[in-house]
Amino acid sequence: MLRWLTAGESHGPALVGMIDGVPAGLKLQSKDFEAELHRRRQGAGRGARQAFEKDRLEILGGIRHGVTTGAPIALLIHNSEWPKWTDVMSADPVDPQALKIDAGTGDEREIARNRPLTRPRPGHADLPGAIKYQQQDARNILERASARETAARVALGTVAKAILEQSCGIKLVSHLRSLGAVTSQAAEPIPADAPALDASPVRCLDPQTEAEMLAHLDELKKAGDTCGGVVETLAYGVPIGLGSHVQHDRRLDAAIAAEIMSIQAVKAVEIGDGMEAARRPGSQAQDEIVRDADGNWQRVSNHAGGIEGGISNGQPIVVRAAVKPISTVPKALRSIDWATGEESRANHQRSDVCAAVPAAVICESVLALVLAGFLLERAGGDTISQIKANLERLNAGDDRA
Incomplete structure (x- = not known):
């Protein structure tokens, strides 16, 4: 069983991720995690925060000399901005004077x-979270509700991607189907397009659509507004038999929908043709089954999205996944x-214009975590070599596969 959890706050000292059930013999190094975390920070529509926040990752256990040991993998992602927040986010009580500065005129601000x-x-968890947990300061809610938490998911997803690729060659790729009002007509990408x-x-392969998306982001930024988008993630090489009808x-589809929906700002999930199928x-709307020239079974379409x-x-x-517009709108929405x-205006310090581009990388990681869990359930084994051997036996045991 693959289990994972994250902990930590947006402006805390670090984010923590732990994943248990990882087979031994998996090849993983710090640079693999760093590459995925770098991908998450990229893309148009991001705010200034991405320029000065760095993800310094530390592996605390479960990997030795570049190979997993079978023990839980524990990861720490240090917050480079922590020195600015040591008093504000201190776990221990602080002197109230530490939260004030002398403005130079004798008054304290x-x-x-x-x-x-x-x-x-x-649009944020501020109000319902403060009511639920009886908090007087919304920071006690928003620091954990922040999408900064997804950095830990991307790190853990790096482990899941390694399990999928090294056990049976499964690869994932993601792109934007739409950004705000601009829709892409580009074909579904393949892993080679990554x-x-x-x-x-x-994250668009069509130059014309890319230009339109960038122009749309510029318009929104000038207007002090934000937008969302639709992210599409594809997994290639997934064998028959993950999940069950019983x-x-x-x-499998229920688990995917639940985990993708858990990503901050995601408001809808489709698999295959989704709403269009209705x-x-x-x-x-179905995927007919035929034989190819060699007599093998194949589908003539993929309306079901592989499930x-x-x-x-x-x-x-x-x-x-439909990613809603950023809720922290620069023009500041009405609130209490x-x-x-x-009556007042909602809190606003800084904001991205759009988070759909990093959401694509995050969706890859979350989908990988789901698929890796179901793959391990299907194949079993404590090591990568055992899992590969078990999958080969499963595929060899049914000529319909």
Whole structure:
């Protein structure tokens, strides 16, 4: 069983990620994690924070000399901005005077980051979280609710990607189907397109669409507004048999939908044709089965997105996620200050224009974590070599595979 958890706050000293159930013999190095974390920080629409925040990763256990040992892997992602937040985010009580500065005129002014946040931002966890956990300062909610947490998921997803690729050659790739009002007509990418997609500021292979997306981002930035987008992630080489139809919690598509939906700002998930399938007649919505010239079974389409009845069917798995616009809008939305009860404007310090580009990399990692868990359940084994051998036996045991 593959289990994972993250911990830490956006402006805390570090994020922590731990993953248990990783087989021994997996080849992993610090540079593998660093490369994925770098991908997450890239893309158009990001704010100034990405320029000065760095992800310094430290492996605390589970890997020795570049090879996994079978023990839990523990990862620490240091926050390079922590020195600016040591008093504000201190775990221990601090002197109230430490949260103030002398402005040079004899008066004391609180540093902006030190002030209690009492004007909740619409679209964030600020208000419902503060009510649920009985907090007077929204920072106690937003620091954990922040999408900064996804850096830990991307690090853990690096482990999952290694499991998938080194055990049976599964590879993932992601791109933007749309950014705000601009929709891409580019074909579904394949793993070989990954370098070109990483090089594109909007993860799009069509130059015309890329230019339109960038122009749209410029317009929104000037207007003090934000936008979302639709991310598509594909997994190639997934074998038949991951997941099951027998119980709700064993269905592969259900698990994928739940985990992708758990990513901050994701408001909808589609697998395969998704919503579009509901508008088609049944004769045009299924994936017919035929034999090729060599007599092997094959599909003539992939409307189901690689999953039928909760089970992978051997086709590429196709998952789309709708990422809502950034909720921290520069023009500041209407809110209520719960300290005074008066109408106000929501808290705003800084904001991205769009987070859809990094969301694509995050979706890759989360999908990899789901698939790796189901693959280990299907194949078993404590080492990569055992898993590979078990998968070979499973595939050899059924000529329909």
